[in-house]
Amino acid sequence: MVTVLSPRPDLWTLDPGVLHLNHGSYGGVPRRTQDLMAALRAETEANPMLWFRSVAARLTASRLALASYLGTDPEGFALVPNASAGITAALATLPIPAGSRIVLTNHAYGAVRYAAERTARARQADVVVVDVPLEADDETVVSLISAALDRASVLVVDQISSATAMVFPIAALVGACHDRGVAVVVDGAHAPGLIDAPAADGADFWTGNFHKWPASPRATAGLVVAEKWRPATLPLIVSWSEYDERLPERFDMQGTYDYVPWIAAPESLRVLAEVQWPVRRSQLSDLVDEGARVVAKALGTGVAEIARPAATMRLVEVPATVDLTAGEALKERVSRELKAEITLTGFDGRGFIRLSAHAYNSLRDYELLAERLPTVL
Ligand SMILES: Cc1ncc(COP(=O)(O)O)c(C=O)c1O
Incomplete structure (x- = not known):
């Protein structure tokens, strides 16, 4: 049986008061580096x-x-x-x-x-x-x-x-x-x-x-x-x-x-070797799957069906009422008011929240995002 690896935020210096759910854009450098x-x-x-x-x-x-x-x-x-x-x-x-x-x-x-x-x-x-x-x-x-x-x-x-x-x-x-x-x-x-x-x-x-x-x-x-x-x-x-x-x-x-x-x-x-990548990566894949479902449920939307999604990223559909042309302002509001870092992406006229998972994330991060997001979306 494979043990579920614990999140390792201790290896990074990320602000614990913020939900860091967008490693995909600018990464995050561990303390040792x-x-x-x-x-x-x-x-x-x-x-x-x-x-x-x-x-x-x-x-x-x-x-x-x-x-x-x-x-x-x-x-x-x-x-x-x-x-x-x-x-x-x-x-x-x-x-x-x-x-x-x-x-x-x-x-x-x-x-x-x-x-x-x-x-x-x-x-x-x-x-x-x-x-x-x-x-x-x-x-x-x-x-x-x-x-x-x-x-x-x-x-x-x-x-x-x-x-x-x-x-x-x-x-x-x-x-x-x-x-x-x-x-x-x-x-x-x-x-x-x-x-x-x-x-x-x-x-x-x-x-x-x-x-x-x-x-x-x-x-x-x-x-x-x-x-x-x-x-x-x-x-x-x-x-x-x-x-x-x-x-x-x-x-x-x-x-x-x-x-x-x-x-x-x-x-x-x-x-990465210390956090047991790529065993970690496959567990992060399950984590981001579940996290995306939790967030989509709170928004009353769904997770995009993609034949081969990236291991550690998922797309959650934004509600149809969201104005996709105001994406930057919305991301800033989410950052300022909800203390959460996410990115919004658009494709073919559809809008998505792209969620990431890295070794410092836990399911609680997505649950908190799910609690907070409906106040602005
Ligand atoms: C698919 C893809 N191509 C290119 C880039 C550009 O990368 P960089 O900003 O490191 O040049 C990015 C950055 O997010 C990307 O996601």
Whole structure:
């Protein structure tokens, strides 16, 4: 019998007076990693020259640990500040001929869509958005996207979408695209920690955040590059390593920069090990299922039916009376008046509360949210 793991808010420094139910947006850094960052910053300020001489070796160690966590070839793994930067670097590298298409879905993250639009403007290409219904199963997703690949040069696709917390069938999509000579860029912003070996499906480029589910310091993300693109892939900031033949090293030192988060990031992976991830992850999946049902019941709505939901996120429908155009104001009210952090998402004219679960959450958090929410929704 598997023991139910206890919540571990003691490992974080989150305000206990607040219901923290949105790890998915900006994560949350455990106390131990914060302490390490503080020590590294103190070391920097004791002797900046000495610190910067040590950065390259420390970055190498950190990068190898992060690549190993993903189960990916370290020679194709570069550090980037966030998934947005990873997507931008990938699109800057790929040949996207004039008149060709960059294919996205209607689940794509806003800034990723903007990156595709900027690339399309620069290359005289077109952006095509494929509508994928919320309830679509893997087969439907693959057939809808495959039907839009005519004239496509690249597919940019979520591994786990933001607004809809849905897992996409990346291996099958890579197969379908490569059969037609279409490159694939995977937006795995939410994938590290939620999907094992998330970059193993053969995409041309994959990017993902360590500052979400692995709880690493913010501005820590990875870019995994298929062998054929490694020589051509460049960081967005030109640096002294511009002509280094090795992809990871080219991305390591992008000028004078705060390298502390990248160096401290593996400490959060040790915290995940301490909380028994991925046993914990499967229990959090049950927790967020139950929590979402409790919240939906209190609102008189339901939990969105998604064929493959992300392990630790669920969508609760908001009542039809809620004005979706006032989402920001509503989130602020929930934060201020209810002492709860949630996010609201919209998809296809429907509004949802996207609830998260991490190691610091317990069912009580969702029960309290359920008690409080009906006063503002
Ligand atoms: C699916 C998806 N893509 C991209 C991003 C952008 O990530 P970042 O802000 O780290 O660039 C996010 C952030 O939430 C996301 O959910």
